Amino acid sequence: APATFTGADVYQRSFDPREYLKEFYSLSEGQPNVFLMQNLRSLHEMFSLDGLRGDTLIDVGCGPTIYQLLSACERFQEIIALDYTDQNRRELEKWLRDEAGAFDWRPVVKYVCELEGDREKWAEKEETLRRKVRRVLKCDVTAANPTGPVSLPPADCVVSTLCLEAACKDLATFRGALRNVGALLKPGGHLVLLTVLRETYYAFNQQVFSCLRLERNTVEEAVEGAGFDV
Ligand code: SAH
Numbered sequence: 001a002p003a004t005f006t007g008a009d010v011y012q013r014s015f016d017p018r019e020y021l022k023e024f025y026s027l028s029e030g031q032p033n034v035f036l037m038q039n040l041r042s043l044h045e046m047f048s049l050d051g052l053r054g055d056t057l058i059d060v061g062c063g064p065t066i067y068q069l070l071s072a073c074e075r076f077q078e079i080i081a082l083d084y085t086d087q088n089r090r091e092l093e094k095w096l097r098d099e100a101g102a103f104d105w106r107p108v109v110k111y112v113c114e115l116e117g118d119r120e121k122w123a124e125k126e127e128t129l130r131r132k133v134r135r136v137l138k139c140d141v142t143a144a145n146p147t148g149p150v151s152l153p154p155a156d157c158v159v160s161t162l163c164l165e166a167a168c169k170d171l172a173t174f175r176g177a178l179r180n181v182g183a184l185l186k187p188g189g190h191l192v193l194l195t196v197l198r199e200t201y202y203a204f205n206q207q208v209f210s211c212l213r214l215e216r217n218t219v220e221e222a223v224e225g226a227g228f229d230v
Contacts, residue, residue: 002201002208005169008084008140016205017064017091018103023204025065027107037111039161039194040067044115046192047071054156054189058082060141060181061163064091066105066129068161068194070112073129080152082139084167089136096130141167141177146184154186161194165212166202171222174212178226191228195219 027033046052048071057076059069062083069079083089095102109122139146141164158181168174182191196202197219199211220230 002210004210006166006208006210007169008142008167010209011085011088011166014207015085015088015209016207017085017088019205019207021064021091021103025067025103025105025108027111036067036108040070040108040112041115042194043068043161043192044071044112047075052157052190052192056080056153056155057157057159058152058155058184060139060146060158060160060184061167062088062092062136063163064088064103065161066092066095067108067112068159069129069133070109070125071116072157072159072192073125073132074116076157077132079129079133080155081133081136082147083136084138084140086138089138093136096133096136098130141180142173144180144183146180152184155184155189156186157190157192158182158184159192159194162196164193165195165199165214166209168212169210170212171218174214175222175225178222178228182226182228191223193219193223 025036053075056078057072059079059081062081073079081092106122109125110119113119113121113125137147137150160181164174164177168177195214197214197216200213201208201211223230
C-alpha cells in the first residue's frame with residue numbers, strides 16, 4: 001500500500017487515464033475481466049429497477065470511463081459527468097466526440113447490450129450515450145458544493161463508481177463526501193454507489209493509489225448517515 005493518502009492533487013499530477021483504461025477496462029475473449037463484468041451486471045440490475053428513471057443523472061468521479069453510464073443512459077434524459085482530474089475529463093470527452101485515438105469501449109458496450117437482450121444494439125447505445133452527456137465538469141467531492149462556483153440544478157439520480165473510496169482519506173471525509181454528493185439530488189432522488197470493499201490500494205503502470213478500506217456495513221451506515229434510506 002502507498003505510505004500516504006494519494007489526494008486529488010496526486011490524481012491531477014500523475015493519474016494516467018490511458019494506462020488506467022488499458023489495465024482495468026480492456027475486455028478480450030481470452031481473459032475475461034471478472035471485476036468489470038460483475039460491476040456491469042450490478043449496474044444493469046440497478047438501472048432496471050422501477051423507480052430508477054427520470055430527467056437528469058449526475059455521474060460523480062466519472063474518471064475517463066463510460067461503463068457506469070451504459071445502462072443508466074436508457075433511463076435518464078440528460079447526463080452530467082463530473083471529475084476532479086483534467087486529463088480524465090479530457091479522455092472522456094475524446095470518446096464522447098468520437099475523436100481519433102479515443103478508447104475502444106465497444107467490447108464493453110456490446111457486453112451491456114447483451115445483458116439488456118440484444119448485443120447488436122451497441123452502436124445505438126453509443127449514440128444514445130454520446131447524445132445524453134451534456135456537460136463534463138470539474139468537481140471536488142470533499143467540497144460542500146462539489147462543482148465549485150457552478151451550481152447544478154438538482155438531479156433525479158447520482159451515480160458514483162469507485163470514486164469516494166479513492167478520494168477520501170478517512171471515514172469522516174467519506175461521510176462528508178456522501179453528504180456533499182447527496183446535496184446534488186432532488187428530495188427523494190436516488191444514489192447508485194459502486195464501492196470496492198476491503199481494499200487499501202490499487203495499482204497500475206507501476207503507480208499506486210490509496211483506497212479507503214471499507215466494510216459493507218460501514219458504507220451502509222455512512223449512506224444512512226448522509227440522509228439516505230438504504
Ligand atoms: N468512476 C471511474 C473512475 C474511478 S478512479 C471508474 O469507475 O473507473 C477515481 C476517480 O476519482 C479519478 O477519476 C479521480 O480523478 C477522481 N477523484 C479523486 N479525488 C477526487 C475528488 N476529491 N473529487 C472528485 N473526484 C476525485
